[in-house]
Amino acid sequence: MEMGGPPAVAVKKISPKAIIYQRFGSQACYTVEEVQESIQNECPGLAIPQKGPCLYRCCLQLPEFSVVSETFKRKKDAEQSAAEMALLKLGINDATDDTTVQDPWDELVSRLSYLFSNEFLKSLHPLSGHFRAALQREGRLNGLVPISVLAVYDTKFSSLCKSINPKVESNPLLIMSLMLKAASRLSGSVSASEEQLSMKRENPYPPEIVQSVVDQQSSLLDSILIKVVRIPYSVEKTVEPLTLNVASNGYYLDIIAQELGLTDASKVLVSRTLIFYRTIGKASSEKRLYFCAPESCLGDSSSELLHSTESVPLNGSLNARASYLSGHLIYGHAILASIGYTWKSADLFYEDVSLHTYCSKIPSGVYKLSREAILAAELPGAFTTRTNWRGSFPRDLLCTFCRQHHLSEPVFSNVNSLESLPESPGLQKKLKVTESGNAETNGGGNAVGDGKSVAAKGTFKCEVKIFSKCQDLIIECSPKESFKKQNDAIQNASLKVLSWLNKYFKKLDMPLEELTSSGDVLDIQFHPQFFFKEFSLCMSVNGTVGDTVCPITIEGPDSGVSPSNGYLVCIIYTICLVTEGEYMKELIESNEEFEFEMGTGSVISSFEAVATQMSVGQSARFYMDLPPQELILASARDSSRVLSLLTSRGCSLECSTTLLRVTEPLEDRMEQALFSPPLSKQRVEYAVQQIKESCATSLVDFGCGSGSLLDSLLEYPTSLEKIVGVDISRKSLTRAAKIIHSKLSRSSDATVPSAGLKSAVLYYGSITDFDSRLYGFDIGTCLEVIEHMEEDQAHLFGDVVLTSFCPRILIVSTPNYEYNVILQRSALQSQEDDPDEKTQSQSCKFRNHDHKFEWTREQFSQWASNLAMRHNYSVEFSGVGGAVDREPGFASQIALFRREGECLRNVDVTHNYEIVWDWNST
Ligand code: SAH
């Protein structure tokens, strides 16, 4: 992959590809992929179209792992590079095995001599720019090339050094001492100054060569301004933006040296690893850390440098943040910059670097960047559906994470459970089964119906493993859930790993026990030894935005359309930094259209809390605690202004937001599109019918949610005098209280239907707990609730309600799983043009991701019949949506229980519920 290698010393050498072939034969699988320049998507298949010459990247798949090369102009180079990476991983030294290959020491020397040749000076090797710049340096520095750049910008060099001494990987100074040694064998043509850590060609370049390279360079402006980031070693000091002023004929490394307080470029070390991050479709290829060479090797301790094989002596100024970013130890101040020479032009390439990079190493940071919402976004805690996900997908985030932490690419293995899909042979071909499906049944064993009427049977599970570069297994995640789509299984597993890592990064001192138990929850196992080895340099750099610090003011009329969990919410927001008394205000972050799914934790908590209180069209304003300075600076546009504001006391974040629109969860959308009146309305009408027939005066709605049933009942003239709702969601109860309250306060005159009502109460509590205040009601309703509980809880509720609450009539409704085929088919038809919608309806196993199960008619009837029998109730079945005599039955199935005998139990006073709202007519 080197362009224009040293012709004089061309020794026949076996290529990395050939070595791979010798070892693996046809088991080695190369896939070359086209990439547009300046885009480096972490995972294949996601290329974002953009202009630019085409480059190639190669993925090499070996039995144990895979590697992905950087991008190259030629396919061939990409393949060789991938092979080389694989060899590195395998620890196979491409030089040692083969006797026809030169001694690496000789190669190192000849490489060095080539670098100081005329040809090299004229070439477009990224390193040759440093040689040309060196010729422009003044005085005694003229022509001196810092050794550190040789080590970093010539991959051949570093791999040769590695083959001589593998320890160079962890000790950048070692590579420099190897070079000095190599240079000593070139005395006469190249002189090395150990003290100055530089090398120089002894005889000047011919003038015409120098002239031609000067001509090569385009005559730029006098100077260029480059934004970089300074990272002080003291964690107390903030990471700050900084502008470098590089004269067009100057050497940028000298300028960096000055900023680091050093005399010249030779004292600057350059990180060998690229510090990269990705925002959407953009990756910098030249982002590196620049820092000061440890004192021990700048002084006269020449022998120490040359002979030390252990790590450098610590001088007490470890730069934890820079070390964390680079993955190796860095001492003293550091500068993060994206500057360098490229294969493309003789001109200096540079990009502004913002503090963005700074939050790009932890999963939530990468996610925030992908959403362009550093302050507002958070890594969601759940992957519900593809359509509701915003920002980079979990799998891509995980790939990025692994790369940034110098780990191997994550390994996904898919398990296909149950047999194939008889109805769609096309799909079958696409399924990739890497581990034989051992006829897994679905998670709780309750979701996939008995079969005949259910079309889609194939479900997927996915496991993900994270390996270190040395192939040590670090993390393993085997989720219990299964999915209809393979991709969803992959995303779900990836997110679990990310969530767990994120927990760790936010609390690095977490005790092992806590880390293990938080892994258990996410089906994750990890190997502490390898885990801590890989992440020993990590540090918490990210905080989150605090909670609101004052009451929220909401403006505008209540449109009644409010989001709750599962809804997709779209807001516009601005976050400003304001000083006390609002004398100064600086915009930090804003978004014109920011969508998020409620209830998944995909935004900071105050945003979600505010959204639940708003209805569409309303605006809100509130203040939040300041997050860590780095986070503000990372988001800010004008960071120097922000910095000056931050120094004044009493700053806070002011947030203004407007709720633009909400989209209901798929379940509601489907039910509304397909049924007229909507299913929810039909359920209410069914309940009203029962109330009328039984002349009920008291009703309790178990799992009342936002009070849709209680609210609708008020529209009908009934015999009801007392209505009660119970739920375990405070948010929903708050909304229910608001809605019912406003309706009841409007209805003081006797003409309204609900005029007979004497009392209404909302309780907070679980319907699996008994509360004697709800004993012996005429009617209990429990509509679309049990499927939100775990199955054993649903059984428990059945027992508690019929033995303890003893309502005269109990109405329980729940989705009919067999009907989903129709709902999903219709969703497909109505959204033919929208491929995302298609995916969503297919990806959601149940109608709503919050459902823990959905029963077939058979399952529901068994539950209800058993229950009725045990507690001396009768039960009859019915439903709404569809018809009883047409397959596959009702969309929503209903069981109506009637108490057979009198309920003469002695009831002890038990108050398990908390009153959250209470109304009575007097
Ligand atoms: N019955 C309402 C809401 C259905 S959504 C309607 O038809 O519109 C399901 C509701 O059940 C949610 O509000 C949820 O908070 C509630 N729920 C789930 N488990 C519960 C429990 N153990 N106790 C009380 N409510 C519960």
Ligand code: MG
């Ligand atoms: Mg439901």
